[in-house]
Every structure is written in structure tokens, then in C-alpha cells.
Amino acid sequence: MDRDDGRARRPTISDIAALAGVSKASVSKSVNGQSGVSESTRRRVLEVAERLGWRPSARAVALTRGGSGAVGFLINRSPDLLSSDPYFVDLLSGIERALTEQGYWLLLQIGHHATEESERAAYADLAGSQRVDGVFLTETRLGDPRFDTVRALGLPAVVVSKPWARTDLPWVGSANPGGGIEDAVLHLARLGHRKVAYVTGPQDRSHVLYRTEAFLAAVADHGLSVVGMPRTDFSPDAGARATLELLDQRERPSAIVYDNDVMAVAGSQAASGRGLSTPHDLSVVGHDDISMSRWLTPALTTVRQDVIELGQMCARRLLLELGVPDPGDGWQSLPDPTLVVRGSTGPAPTS
Amino acid sequence: MDRDDGRARRPTISDIAALAGVSKASVSKSVNGQSGVSESTRRRVLEVAERLGWRPSARAVALTRGGSGAVGFLINRSPDLLSSDPYFVDLLSGIERALTEQGYWLLLQIGHHATEESERAAYADLAGSQRVDGVFLTETRLGDPRFDTVRALGLPAVVVSKPWARTDLPWVGSANPGGGIEDAVLHLARLGHRKVAYVTGPQDRSHVLYRTEAFLAAVADHGLSVVGMPRTDFSPDAGARATLELLDQRERPSAIVYDNDVMAVAGSQAASGRGLSTPHDLSVVGHDDISMSRWLTPALTTVRQDVIELGQMCARRLLLELGVPDPGDGWQSLPDPTLVVRGSTGPAPTS
DNA sequence: TCACGTGTTCGAAACGGTTTCGGAGGGAAG
DNA sequence: CTTCCCTCCGAAACCGTTTCGAACACGTGA
Numbered sequence: 001m002d003r004d005d006g007r008a009r010r011p012t013i014s015d016i017a018a019l020a021g022v023s024k025a026s027v028s029k030s031v032n033g034q035s036g037v038s039e040s041t042r043r044r045v046l047e048v049a050e051r052l053g054w055r056p057s058a059r060a061v062a063l064t065r066g067g068s069g070a071v072g073f074l075i076n077r078s079p080d081l082l083s084s085d086p087y088f089v090d091l092l093s094g095i096e097r098a099l100t101e102q103g104y105w106l107l108l109q110i111g112h113h114a115t116e117e118s119e120r121a122a123y124a125d126l127a128g129s130q131r132v133d134g135v136f137l138t139e140t141r142l143g144d145p146r147f148d149t150v151r152a153l154g155l156p157a158v159v160v161s162k163p164w165a166r167t168d169l170p171w172v173g174s175a176n177p178g179g180g181i182e183d184a185v186l187h188l189a190r191l192g193h194r195k196v197a198y199v200t201g202p203q204d205r206s207h208v209l210y211r212t213e214a215f216l217a218a219v220a221d222h223g224l225s226v227v228g229m230p231r232t233d234f235s236p237d238a239g240a241r242a243t244l245e246l247l248d249q250r251e252r253p254s255a256i257v258y259d260n261d262v263m264a265v266a267g268s269q270a271a272s273g274r275g276l277s278t279p280h281d282l283s284v285v286g287h288d289d290i291s292m293s294r295w296l297t298p299a300l301t302t303v304r305q306d307v308i309e310l311g312q313m314c315a316r317r318l319l320l321e322l323g324v325p326d327p328g329d330g331w332q333s334l335p336d337p338t339l340v341v342r343g344s345t346g347p348a349p350t351s
Numbered sequence: 352m353d354r355d356d357g358r359a360r361r362p363t364i365s366d367i368a369a370l371a372g373v374s375k376a377s378v379s380k381s382v383n384g385q386s387g388v389s390e391s392t393r394r395r396v397l398e399v400a401e402r403l404g405w406r407p408s409a410r411a412v413a414l415t416r417g418g419s420g421a422v423g424f425l426i427n428r429s430p431d432l433l434s435s436d437p438y439f440v441d442l443l444s445g446i447e448r449a450l451t452e453q454g455y456w457l458l459l460q461i462g463h464h465a466t467e468e469s470e471r472a473a474y475a476d477l478a479g480s481q482r483v484d485g486v487f488l489t490e491t492r493l494g495d496p497r498f499d500t501v502r503a504l505g506l507p508a509v510v511v512s513k514p515w516a517r518t519d520l521p522w523v524g525s526a527n528p529g530g531g532i533e534d535a536v537l538h539l540a541r542l543g544h545r546k547v548a549y550v551t552g553p554q555d556r557s558h559v560l561y562r563t564e565a566f567l568a569a570v571a572d573h574g575l576s577v578v579g580m581p582r583t584d585f586s587p588d589a590g591a592r593a594t595l596e597l598l599d600q601r602e603r604p605s606a607i608v609y610d611n612d613v614m615a616v617a618g619s620q621a622a623s624g625r626g627l628s629t630p631h632d633l634s635v636v637g638h639d640d641i642s643m644s645r646w647l648t649p650a651l652t653t654v655r656q657d658v659i660e661l662g663q664m665c666a667r668r669l670l671l672e673l674g675v676p677d678p679g680d681g682w683q684s685l686p687d688p689t690l691v692v693r694g695s696t697g698p699a700p701t702s
Numbered sequence: 703t704c705a706c707g708t709g710t711t712c713g714a715a716a717c718g719g720t721t722t723c724g725g726a727g728g729g730a731a732g
Numbered sequence: 733c734t735t736c737c738c739t740c741c742g743a744a745a746c747c748g749t750t751t752c753g754a755a756c757a758c759g760t761g762a
Binding site for chain 1: 361404405406407408409410411412413414419421430431433434435437439440441443444445447448451456457458459460461462463475476479480481482586587591612613616617620623641642643646647648659
Binding site for chain 1: 717718719720721722
């Protein structure tokens, strides 16, 4: 039988059952590898299914089994801040790899939630309509309302990277998220720098808090002084602006640590507009190690973290939460971020 | 009634019906805004639904209505080539924006399909299980098997960017995908360059074919000569290698056009290792205009295209295909890519 | 008063699977 | 030849919604 638009009607389990001369129950058991059917019956059923190109409708399966086979990932960022940052793409890649291995799918939303209420509504919609079995929570903030949201919804969730606020939700990430920053400060101290600055982001983000904490602690440890810690929105323009402000201060830093590579490059460029060259007059450290970093002139000293691995671990952790028997090995320990030393850092200028 | 794990059982339409003292049918009509219920009944139902926090299960709705409310996007690239390229993130952002407006969701898979068969299986799985109502086809190739795949599956699809091969599938993109390359060659010709090269990608990609065609046509138009057209995998390392090979030739180019910005930067860096500085000894043109481009030293001359807009248009086109009445205005014409002139191109060296 | 629309409501049948449970059949043990 | 057990299979219930057709109440015009 054909539909009016000419496309053939999809076969259903009943068609397969009829053609194979068995009941729907037997077909179901056959394709799901359950016991209760003889090997010959199973073969016959599978052969018919293959011939007709039939596979169970995910919709019907989701309805009966109470699981959609998909998890959700809601990104709350404006597009221009997304594309300059390799973080999300790498995270997605890692997540996907682990999910695909287990036959799960990823429901993605890139949102631009102006208000917390709108963000909450997005999660409520996703969970309430039972479209996904669980979600990732990324870029957690201080007093993040999503912790309560997912709990209220009874929605399994995994936090990506160590959250600053205490929560009973499982999280996956390196134990010391500020490790790379510590290394960076140590590196600068050894190069003889005494006055340093840190160009960072909104002060309610968990990762910003951890890195700031690490920066301040390391600075204190090595007897350096902080001459500025401007906040930006992570955009290169903001990075350049912050750099110029730092350089116009009475106490000018001889080295600046940035919260991402793009700001570091923009900052370095802005400094050269003031006649300060990197690394001779100003040392610069980035964060993320984007693929271009080693091809710049000078190549960028930066902090690297294996975000793809992070994504994989998070996905496995979430699958575990969903009751997948063995989502893959190891989601326990992620190595701390490490410093990659290249040409953008050098000895402090002798004033 | 609670489940054994302590989480409250989700209310169903029956619960709402019982509490509101009406039938399931009336509840359904009430929440879907259909006629056939009195205003007072509708209010009562909605009030109860609100109080219990109930919303229809997307699973059950998908089963009865025959539409999942989601579309699929399968990306076939290795992760390291993804994160250096802003293209997919921007495309995703645009797609999401248009989808979210209409209440549709995006199912994403980042695959690493070694074989065409594996790629075909991914689409078959997605369509066969009826998880999505339609898909995007991106990075189409010459003789792309996916055209046949989606037709055989009866899966609505929209091609992202003009395909090289003829197909009856709808596509969305600029009419002249090589427009930016034409401009670039013209720009170089005016600067006095005579020997140029083009570092590009696998020769079966539609966009590579269009750009190559545009490059060759423009070069012929302006009487330049092509001294090399190496193929790469789009990675910075490959870009650097290709550059060195070009520079080691007997006929050395004075300007090189690259198929993306990362290769352009790597190429420029590689050239400086040979003692050739940009733009004095070698002019360099990139493609994509990543956000860092204008912050480099020298800033990168490159080709820009509004990929976010492209994504939005593609999504609207697909929604139209799915029968969404008015997915949003304008998906007809996307402007051609344009050249952004910055510091990495200059007058040809006088030999 | 009766027949007749009109608008509201409800019960029941899909939708396409999974799962439970009881029965049929066959072989081995007594 | 029973009896028992085990395997294989199918009927039926169920998941949570939409939709279809019938029933019902009510006001209206003849």
C-alpha cells in the first residue's frame, strides 16, 4: 500500500510478523536479542526485517520503554563568543564519541537566554516533554539556578567541570582546574617577572573562580604582585581594551595572563600598538591552546587541557547515571590543565 | 503514588482528565488550542495542568502525530579539524536560532565515518528509527552518496551550500560560492602579483570545486599564472608543508591563497622560516575570517561569509519542507562571500 | 410539541512497539 | 504410558497521546 504522496508506507512490526509467519512478540524478541525465540525463528525474522528495511520506530520504543535514547546539551552563549572558542566544539566532539558508541543521540540547543527564567523554561520544556533522558550542565555559575531546576524536574544531570558551588549532582573534570594557571605564574616568576595581571571573565563562572583563586594563590606563593585583574566578556576586543588599560596604569605589568587565546593575541597586538613587543617588553600567556597558537609569531605560551577527553568522560558518566551497564572505561580522573611554553613569554625586561 | 526511587510519577493526561472531571479528549483539545471545548472547560483543564506541572509527553505525541519535532545534523569530520574551523559552530548557531523559534529541536551527531557505508548507516538509523523529521546535508561531495540515501529513505533534506553535483534536493547558499576567491585574485592582480598559488582541500568537495573553478577563471581573466595548487586536509600542518613545497619550487609564487585562515597563518609562519616576511616578500589570503584574523600581525586578508545567516536560511528551508506554515522570512538569497582586505597582502616584490 | 441544527462532551480505537503470562508441544525420566 | 519440565510461541495488556464518531444537551423555528 502506498500513501497518497507516492512514498511507500513504512513497514511496521505487524508486517514483519505476518511475513515471517510469527507473532509481534516474537519479532520484538528477535530484534532485541532476547531469549524466548529459537535460533531458526530469529534468523527468519531478521531476514525479513532486513529485506523490508525495517527497524523499530524509536518513537514507539521510547513510549513503551520509557527512555528516549537521547541526552540534551543546552549551550547558553552568543554565537560570536562561541566560534572563537574551541571549547564547545571539542566538548561536543568528545561527548558525541562516547554517546555514539552506546547508540545514544545528542539533542543540542544553542540558546541565548536573556533571563534565568527563560533558561529554566528551556530545561523544563526538554525534561517535561520527555525528549531526553538526561542533560549536561556546562559553564556553571555561582548560585546556578539549574542545579535546582534539574532536581525539581527529576532530570538526571552531569556537571561538566568542577562546580564552584556545592551540589550533590555528579561532576566530571580535573581536580584542580586552576593547575595550568599556577604553572603559568610559576613560569613567569622564574623568568623574573614581578608585576603581573590577569585578564579574566565574569566573576560568577565556576572556572573563572577556580582560576582566579589559583592565580592569586600562586602569585602570593612566589612573592609577585598583582597590578590588575580586569573582567571581560571573553571577546578579543574586550581583551585588547583591558590590555591597553593595564598598560596605561602607573604600575604596568610586565606579563599578562589571559583567560583565552584569542584575548591573548588581541592583547599582544594592542600592546605592540603602544610600542611594546612580545615577549621582549611584555610576556603573554593564553588559555585553551587553540590549534593556531603554535603557528603565531611569536608562538603563544598557553594552558592546555584535553577537552575532548573531558567530553567523553562526562558522557560516560551521564550514561552511567542513566543505567547503561558499561558506558566505557575510566571517567574518574582527568589530568589537570598544563602549561605549554612557547615564544610569547620571556625574561622580564630590565627596567 | 511514588516510584520506588522516590521520584514522583509524572502525571499523565488521564490524571489531568480525572482531576478536571473531563475526558482525555477534552484535555487534549484544551492544551492544543483546538475547537470543540467550551472556554470554561479549557480554563479548568489548563489550570489543573499548570498546577500539576503537566505537559504532553513528546514521545506519545510523536507516535500519534507522526512527527518528532526534531531535525538531524550529521557532521562527518575529525574533531581536530572541527575546532579550528568556525564554520560548523556558526552554522549550528544559525540553524538553532531558526529551529528554536519554531519549537523544533536539533539532533546532532559528530561522526568519524571511515567508509561511505558507515555514513549511510548513520542516516538510515536516524531516518529508519524515525527520530527526526528531516536532515541537513553539509559538505557535499562530488557523487555524494547521501543524495541517494535520503531519497531512498524518503527523508526530507536540505543541502547546505550549493552542491556541485546536480540534484533535485533543495539547497540554500550563495549563488556564486567562489565570489570571494575571484575578489581575492583581482586584489592580488592589482597589487602586481603575477605568480600565484592556491592551497586547497580534497578535490571532491563541492565548495572546493567551486572555489577552484573561480580561482582558475579569475587567474585567466587577469593574465596571472598558477604555479601550484596543492591539496591538503585543511590542517595547519598541511598548510605549512604545502607552503614550503611551493616556496622550494623553481617558480615561486609571490602570493598564496589558502582555503582557510588557519592554513594561511601557518603558511605565513612557515615562509618566515625561509626568510620571507608577510606581506613584503609573500602575500597571503585566508578564508573564513575567524575572529582572530584582524588581531594578527599582520592582520589577515581573508574571505568572509555570513555563515550564521546561512544556517538560519537552511533551517527555515527545511522547516518549510516539513510543512511548517511560516518558518520565517527570506531564505532565498544569500550574499556572495566577500574579500576583507587587511595587512597580509601587499604589492608584489620587485624581483 | 416536534424536528432540527449547534456546540460540547465522551468512549473507543488507533499509533507501533514491549512485556507478561499462560498454553502448546516435545523430550526425558519414571 | 504418565508425568514432569523446559522451550518456544502468541494473545493481550500496556505506554500516553490524538482523533473519530456517536451521544447528548440546549435553544430555535415551524
